[in-house]
Amino acid sequence: xxxxxxxxxxxxxxxxxxxxxxxxGFSVVKHYQEHTGKSISISAVHxxxxxxxxxxxxxxxxxxxxEERGGRRKRIFRATxxxxxxxxxxxxxxxxxWKLIPELS
Amino acid sequence: MTQLxxxxxxxxxxxxxxRWYCSAELLEEIxxxxxxxxxxxxxxxxxxxxxxxxxxxxxxxxxxxxxKRTRVKNLxxxxxxxxxxKVAYRNLRxxxxxxxxxxxxxxxxxxxxxxxxxxxxxxxxxxxxxxxYENTYRIIRDRKVNDFETGTNTxxxxxxxxxxxxxxxxxxxxxxxxxxxxxxAAEKKFVENDILMVDENIFKIFxxxxxxxxxxxxxxxxNLAILTKDIATKYFEEEDPIGKFISVRDQTYSVVGIVxxxxxxxHFHFDFLLSFETNRKFRSASSFEHPGNLWMYTYAxxxxxxxxEEIDYNLSKVYEKWAGDxxxxxxxxxxxxxxxxxxxxxxxxxxxxxxNGSLLIVQGSAVSALIILLIxxxxxxxxxxxxxxxxxxEVSVRKAVGAYRKNLIVQFxxxxxxxxxxxxxxxxxxxxxxxxxxxxxxxRELPLGFSNLQTELFWxxxxxxxxxxxxxxxxxxxxxxxSPSSLMTSHGGKSAGMxxxxxxxxxxxxxxxxxxxxxxxxxxxxxxxxxxxxxxLGFNKENVLVLSITNSQASEKKQFLKNEISxxxxxxxxxxxxxxxxxxxxxxxxxxxxxxxxxxxSLHVMVFDYDYLQTLNLDxxxxxxxxxxxxxxxxxxxxxxxxxVELLGLEDPIGxxxxxxxxxxxxxxxxxxxxxxGSLYEEINPLLFKMEDSWYWKVTARVEPGNLQExxxxxxxxxxxxxxxxxFNISFLDDRLARQYESDIRLGQSFVYFSVLAIFIACLGLxxxxxxxxxxxxxxxxxxxxxxxxxxxxLPLIFKQFAVLLLISFLLAIPxxxxxxxxxxxxxxxxxxxxxxxxxxxxxxxxxxxxxxIGYHSMRAARANPVDSLRYE
Numbered sequence: 001x002x003x004x005x006x007x008x009x010x011x012x013x014x015x016x017x018x019x020x021x022x023x024x025g026f027s028v029v030k031h032y033q034e035h036t037g038k039s040i041s042i043s044a045v046h047x048x049x050x051x052x053x054x055x056x057x058x059x060x061x062x063x064x065x066x067e068e069r070g071g072r073r074k075r076i077f078r079a080t081x082x083x084x085x086x087x088x089x090x091x092x093x094x095x096x097x098w099k100l101i102p103e104l105s
Numbered sequence: 106m107t108q109l110x111x112x113x114x115x116x117x118x119x120x121x122x123x124r125w126y127c128s129a130e131l132l133e134e135i136x137x138x139x140x141x142x143x144x145x146x147x148x149x150x151x152x153x154x155x156x157x158x159x160x161x162x163x164x165x166x167x168x169x170x171x172x173k174r175t176r177v178k179n180l181x182x183x184x185x186x187x188x189x190x191k192v193a194y195r196n197l198r199x200x201x202x203x204x205x206x207x208x209x210x211x212x213x214x215x216x217x218x219x220x221x222x223x224x225x226x227x228x229x230x231x232x233x234x235x236x237x238y239e240n241t242y243r244i245i246r247d248r249k250v251n252d253f254e255t256g257t258n259t260x261x262x263x264x265x266x267x268x269x270x271x272x273x274x275x276x277x278x279x280x281x282x283x284x285x286x287x288x289x290a291a292e293k294k295f296v297e298n299d300i301l302m303v304d305e306n307i308f309k310i311f312x313x314x315x316x317x318x319x320x321x322x323x324x325x326x327x328n329l330a331i332l333t334k335d336i337a338t339k340y341f342e343e344e345d346p347i348g349k350f351i352s353v354r355d356q357t358y359s360v361v362g363i364v365x366x367x368x369x370x371x372h373f374h375f376d377f378l379l380s381f382e383t384n385r386k387f388r389s390a391s392s393f394e395h396p397g398n399l400w401m402y403t404y405a406x407x408x409x410x411x412x413x414e415e416i417d418y419n420l421s422k423v424y425e426k427w428a429g430d431x432x433x434x435x436x437x438x439x440x441x442x443x444x445x446x447x448x449x450x451x452x453x454x455x456x457x458x459x460x461n462g463s464l465l466i467v468q469g470s471a472v473s474a475l476i477i478l479l480i481x482x483x484x485x486x487x488x489x490x491x492x493x494x495x496x497x498x499e500v501s502v503r504k505a506v507g508a509y510r511k512n513l514i515v516q517f518x519x520x521x522x523x524x525x526x527x528x529x530x531x532x533x534x535x536x537x538x539x540x541x542x543x544x545x546x547x548x549r550e551l552p553l554g555f556s557n558l559q560t561e562l563f564w565x566x567x568x569x570x571x572x573x574x575x576x577x578x579x580x581x582x583x584x585x586x587x588s589p590s591s592l593m594t595s596h597g598g599k600s601a602g603m604x605x606x607x608x609x610x611x612x613x614x615x616x617x618x619x620x621x622x623x624x625x626x627x628x629x630x631x632x633x634x635x636x637x638x639x640x641x642l643g644f645n646k647e648n649v650l651v652l653s654i655t656n657s658q659a660s661e662k663k664q665f666l667k668n669e670i671s672x673x674x675x676x677x678x679x680x681x682x683x684x685x686x687x688x689x690x691x692x693x694x695x696x697x698x699x700x701x702x703x704x705x706x707s708l709h710v711m712v713f714d715y716d717y718l719q720t721l722n723l724d725x726x727x728x729x730x731x732x733x734x735x736x737x738x739x740x741x742x743x744x745x746x747x748x749x750v751e752l753l754g755l756e757d758p759i760g761x762x763x764x765x766x767x768x769x770x771x772x773x774x775x776x777x778x779x780x781x782x783g784s785l786y787e788e789i790n791p792l793l794f795k796m797e798d799s800w801y802w803k804v805t806a807r808v809e810p811g812n813l814q815e816x817x818x819x820x821x822x823x824x825x826x827x828x829x830x831x832x833f834n835i836s837f838l839d840d841r842l843a844r845q846y847e848s849d850i851r852l853g854q855s856f857v858y859f860s861v862l863a864i865f866i867a868c869l870g871l872x873x874x875x876x877x878x879x880x881x882x883x884x885x886x887x888x889x890x891x892x893x894x895x896x897x898x899x900l901p902l903i904f905k906q907f908a909v910l911l912l913i914s915f916l917l918a919i920p921x922x923x924x925x926x927x928x929x930x931x932x933x934x935x936x937x938x939x940x941x942x943x944x945x946x947x948x949x950x951x952x953x954x955x956x957x958x959i960g961y962h963s964m965r966a967a968r969a970n971p972v973d974s975l976r977y978e
Contacts, residue, residue, distance in 0.1 A: 025138035026145070042138050043165035050170065065137070068144035072137030 003055050005086055011036070012048050013057055013087055017079045024063065024074040025049065049077055057083030115143045115159040123163045127171050135166060185512065186519070192499070193520040203488045204524070206873045210866045211528035211572070214481030216535040217862060219565070220543045221474040227549065228462050231370045231448035235312045237406055242413060242441035244269070244403040244420065248692075249436050258689075259447075259457050260399035263392065265439055268423045269416075275408050276416060279306035280381055281373065282401035283458060286354035286656070287830035288377075290340040296832045299374060300353060304381035310406045318347055318362030327382040330358035333366050336376045354830060356383055369550060372447045373402075373458045396428070396437075397691065402458050405441065413441045436692075436707065463848035465929075466547065466855065473859035476619045480863055482576040483612040484870030485521065489580035490605040491877045493587075501589040513585035521577025522570075529569045546855050579608070610910055613874065616867040617914035617951060618921065623860035625922035625947040629939055630853040633930060636937035637846055643780025644686065645722035648813075649838035651685050652804040652820065659828040660801075667804050669823045675809040675816045680720045681801035682713035686782045687842045693793065697753070698762040698770065708749055708793040711782065712800040718777070720807045721838075728759045728775030731796055739796045742774045749791035750776055771795070784845040785935040805838070864951060868958040871907070875959040879903055879966040886966050887974030899967035900960075907959050915948045922947075 005013065015031050016023040025046050032040050052058045063076035079087075120136075127135060139162055146155035197204040232238055244266065245259045263280075270278045284300040308321035315321075316334060323329060330351055337346040337360075346360045358379055367374050384392070392398050405416060420439045428437075442451070449464040451457060500513060544550060583605055652670075654663050663681055671679040684690055690709040715731045717723070726747065731738045743763070750758045761773045779789050808816050817835060824833050843850070879886070886899055923939060930936040 025134060026141045029138075029142070030145075041165050042135075042142055042162050043168070043171075046135065046138070046166070047168075047170050062133075066141070068141050069137040070140040072133050072140065074137060075134040 003086075005057070005090060008044075009048055009052055009057075010087060010090060012045065013052055013079060013083055016049075016052075016058055016077050017084070017087070021076070021078075023077045028077075052083070053077070056080060057086055113147075115140065116156055119160045119163040123166065126167060131171050135171060139163065139166075189516045189519045190523070192516070193523050196520065197523070200492065202876070203492065203873050206869050207485050207488055207524050208528045208531065210481045210484045210869045211525060211576075212531035212535055213862060213866055214478040215528055215532035215565075215568070215572070216539065217859075218474045218478045218568070219532060219536045220540060221470045222564070223561075224543075224547055224549060225467055225471055227370060228449060228467050231462070232372055232444045234368055234370070235310075235444065237310065238444045240407040240409070240411070241310055241444040242405045242407070242416065243444065243447060244405060244439055245442050246437055246439045248438075257452055258399055259442075259451060260401060261403045261439070262396050262398050263401065264394065264396065264427065265420070265424065266401075266403040268427055269403075269405070269420060272423045273416065273419050275411060277306050277309050277406040279310045279404045279406070280304050280401045281307060281404070281458065282381060282384060284353070284377075284379065285832060288340075288351065288353045290349065290351035291342075291344075293340050295339075296830070297353070297376060298832055299376040300379060301373065301375040301377070302379045302381045302384060306406075307404070310404050314365040316363040316365060320361035323361065324380045325382060327380055327386060328356065328358050329380040330360050331362040331364050331378040332360055333376050334363055335366070337363055353377070353379065354387070356387060358383070370448075371459075372444075372461065404444075413443065416441050463851070465848055466852050469852050470547070470855060470859070473623065473856070473863070476623065477859065477863050477866060478572070480616045480619060480866045480870070482572060483616050484866065484873070485524065485576035486579050487609050487612050487870055488873045488877075489517075489521075489577075490583055490609055491874055493584055493605060494881075496584050497587050500584055500587045504587075505589045510585045514581045517581035517584055518573065518577045521573040521580070525569045525573035525576070529565055533565065546851075546858055548851055583608075609874070613871065613907075613910045614914045614917065616870060617911055617955070618917045620860065620864040620867045621914055621918035621947050621951045622922040622925065623856065623863045624950055625918060625943055626926055627853065627856040627860045628943045628947055629922070629926040629930070629937075630849065630856055632937045632939075632943065633933065634846065634850060634853055636935075637785055640781070640785060640935065642686065642842075643723065643778060645807075646686070646839045646842055648808050648810050649685075649721065650806045650808055650817070650820070651836050651838055651841060652806070652824070653802065653834040654804060654828075655802050656828070656831045658830060659824075662827050663801050663804065666823065666827060669827075670804060670806055670820055673816060673819050675812055677807045677809065678716055678720045679804060679806040680714050680716035682711065682717050682803050682805055683797070683800040684711050684782075685803060685805060685838055685841065686721075686780065687784065687838075687845055690782065690790070690792075694766050695753070695793065696764045696767070698764060706752065708745075708752075709782075709790050710793050710795065712795055712797045714796055714801070717794075717805070720805050722807075723780060724778040726776050726778045728773070730775060738774070739798075740769070741771050742796070743771045744775045744777050744794040745773055746777045746789075746792040746794075747779045748789050749793060752791040765795075781935075784842075785933050786845075788934050864954055868954055871955055871958045872961070875903065875907065876962045878906060879962045883966065883969075883974045886969070887971040890969075890971040891975065896964075896967040900963050903963040903966070904956070904959060907955065911952050911955055915944075915952070918947070919944050 012028060012032070015028050015035070018035075019027055019031055025042055028045050028049070029040055029042055032038070032045070049058065049060075053060055057080060058077045059080050060075050060077045063074040065071050065073045123136065123139070124132065139159060142162065143155050143159045146158055235241065243259065244261050245257055246261060246265075247257050266278050266280055269276070280303070282302040284302050285298045286296065286300075288295055288297040288300075303324065305321060305324035308324065313321070318331075320329060320331060330353075332340075332346060332351075340346070340351065341349060346363065349360050350357050351360055352358070364378065366376075388400075392400060407413070407416060417440045420441070424437070424439050447457075448462045449467060451461045503513060503516075504510075652666075654660055654666065659666065667679050667681055670676055690711060692707045693710045695706055695708050715733055718725065718730050725744075728744075730744070731742055735742070743765075745753070745755075745758060753761075755761050755773075758773050758776055762770065763773070764770050777792075777794065782790055782792060806820075820835060821833050882902070886902070889899060889902075922944075926939060930939070
């Protein structure tokens with residue numbers, strides 16, 4: 001399986017880490033809009049989340065239900081060790097590259 | 106109120122759609138997110154937009170990611186399939202009663218379908234073995250006299266082919282003329298009937314297989330003969346026949362080739378082929394000129410790109426030129442009939458070169474086969490679902506252990522495949538067994554066994570697959586639906602059982618509707634056949650012998666033959682005539698000589714002598730018969746029938762004067778009461794009767810009933826003494842008339858068998874179902890009996906269940922069969938009324954049979970000792 005991280009995947013993985021204990025489909029959508037200013041559909045988020053889970057970067061468990069969800073439970077996502085390693089690896093890779101750029105005016 | 110409702114809830118249909126496609130594992134989180142988003146958006150951007158977004162999101166989720174699926178892969182497929190077979194086999198054995206009903210019913214259905222398929226395939230294969238069959242046609246003609254269709258002639262005169270040939274040089278025209286007579290060769294003498302005189306083009310149009318010699322190109326010469334192998338042996342035995350001479354009716358032919366017989370599925374057959382040119386040596390000049398002299402069949406083979414319409418168009422123009430101003434020409438149309446249509450689509454009352462088939466029978470048997478097969482399939486479905494209570498356990502356990510619905514469907518389908526396969530094997534054996542009988546019913550000599558092993562096997566396997574899918578898919582889908590919990594809760598299983606019970610009832614209704622339709626159809630066919638048999642035709646058709654004298658030798662001696670026959674002890678009366686009822690008729694032009702009435706028309710003509718009215722027991726309503734006392738009668742007198750008097754508008758017919766064909770001037774001397782000169786398919790034709798010595802082709806004789814064989818033998822003796830060279834051709838008038846309805850009679854006969862089979866298979870299913878129904882209520886019946894119910898109280902319990910179904914089928918069958926059979930009856934101008942009795946009889950018959958079927962189990966259950974059903978527990 002391909003264990004690389006795509007651009008959107010990376011953003012969403014980071015968002016999951018940002019939101020921490022309350023990361024589920026719709027909260028990720030809201031945070032995405034808030035932090036990037038762009039809109040994203042729920043279904044897109046869902047499929048990215050499931051892809052990340054398949055790759056082992058996040059894990060999930062069913063959480064609590066709320067009134068506005070019509071009594072349906074949330075699937076709460078959490079970054080796994082592998083996930084954290086992957087984003088930090090990516091970050092350090094990028095930083096190395098940044099450092100190699102002579103100057104940026 | 107509704108607005109508030111709408112505002113707080115997302116669109117229901119979209120939500121439903123989501124639930125439908127979304128897999129169960131994902132539904133909760135997706136739906137939750139969508140609800141939450143809806144709630145959030147309602148607050149922030151308004152209800153309307155929120156609803157819109159909800160719908161949009163539902164559709165965005167509609168992708169493989171969220172679809173229902175079973176994710177587990179079955180790693181142990183082979184072992185499972187083995188297990189399926191084992192369980193299927195055990196199920197079959199355990200319920201051998203139901204299994205044998207299934208297998209046996211299906212086997213009968215498949216066997217009948219197989220036989221009928223063979224029959225239809227055979228009927229459709231006629232003349233298609235010729236290489237050029239697709240662009241080969243026969244030239245036939247339709248005639249109309251006074252708007253009375255006088256039917257189609259498949260034979261044609263010499264000139265039409267001759268004229269067409271010059272007009273269409275690209276088209277190959279060929280002729281076949283049937284011939285017969287005393288044949289002599291190598292000191293052997295036989296009267297031969299199957300002789301065809303053909304021209305050289307016939308060998309280009311049709312495919313012949315020569316065994317020796319290839320004289321096709323020489324056949325424009327006269328006096329050549331080609332024999333079939335059997336005939337060569339018959340006359341010449343072991344000697345080489347090529348170069349030998351054979352004489353037919355005093356013409357000598359030299360044998361130039363040996364050819365194979367035509368295959369069975371050819372519309373013409375022969376023992377001899379003689380060269381057509383020889384006809385010129387013994388036929389009169391008028392045979393080659395007169396447009397009414399139809400003694401040959403003309404075939405045309407069009408080159409590539411030359412359509413039938415083009416030939417038809419050219420034919421009509423050629424004919425127009427030929428006929429000129431002759432008003433009769435307008436009555437006749439020549440046109441092409443595709444070669445492949447000859448066998449099933451020829452409609453003629455004038456006879457044909459061979460015996461044709463009947464499209465009616467092909468269609469009727471196809472429909473019957475389908476009905477019988479469907480009834481058998483329904484049995485399978487019904488018995489499978491009826492036993493669902495037993496299957497519930499198996500399904501539940503399998504599901505609890507981890508089987509998916511898909512697996513169960515496969516398993517049940519395998520079971521039906523197994524049953525069908527078994528049925529197919531039995532069906533093939535059964536088909537072989539009943540094939541001879543079947544052939545007799547349909548009047549065909551189909552080859553026993555496989556005509557083409559590979560194709561037939563392919564169709565059996567393909568058909569079996571379709572049947573097992575058809576019969577097995579519903580039970581498979583239905584049975585695999587049970588959830589494991591339905592085993593524990595009685596409620597779950599019951600509600601599922603209800604829907605199946607409705608389907609089951611529906612199928613039983615369909616089965617019996619179909620059966621009753623077939624029974625009613627059979628009864629109606631027989632009612633019509635009886636009607637035909639009993640119909641007052643206006644003459645007495647019983648005990649009339651008809652002797653054909655269609656040859657010159659006999660024709661010269663016809664008066665002598667008549668006198669000799671009339672002297673026989675059992676002969677009451679004899680007469681000479683051109684036609685008897687049932688024959689096709691000629692027509693003459695009739696012009697009134699009354700200057701006030703310039704009436705001109707055409708009338709059908711029957712020519713006969715003084716004694717015809719007496720011989721056939723025809724009645725005169727006015728005037729007098731031809732009489733020997735008036736010498737002029739033989740030339741100047743005519744009779745008319747009532748319809749003709751009406752058509753000509755004669756108020757006082759006796760003494761009215763006409764000219765015939767613009768030549769003879771004649772006077773009406775009497776009026777004959779209307780009689781059916783044609784079949785009951787047609788109206789009574791206006792007829793003209795005259796004496797005409799050269800037109801007598803038949804001797805008719807009314808004989809005493811009893812000693813018929815003796816009488817015929819004495820007539821044959823007279824014939825042999827006078828006309829040794831010609832076949833003796835005698836028949837009974839009533840047989841000749843019955844032959845008009847041959848395909849209807851055969852349809853009736855085959856429908857008897859088809860409807861018996863249909864009701865039998867339907868009852869097989871009913872037998873199984875009623876056994877099941879009583880089994881289910883065994884305890885109930887036991888308790889009722891223990892509480893004092895008698896047999897008479899128990900029986901209605903069971904009967905009631907099925908009586909309603911039968912009643913509904915009966916009601917459904919009435920309009921269906923009425924419509925179907927009314928269409929058929931419309932073929933006859935004179936036909937029986939369908940009437941309510943038919944349906945009452947069909948209903949009583951089927952309900953009686955069904956009652957006996959159900960009765961067996963019901964009686965057993967009602968009579969059983971309650972102890973047996975209540976003891977354990």
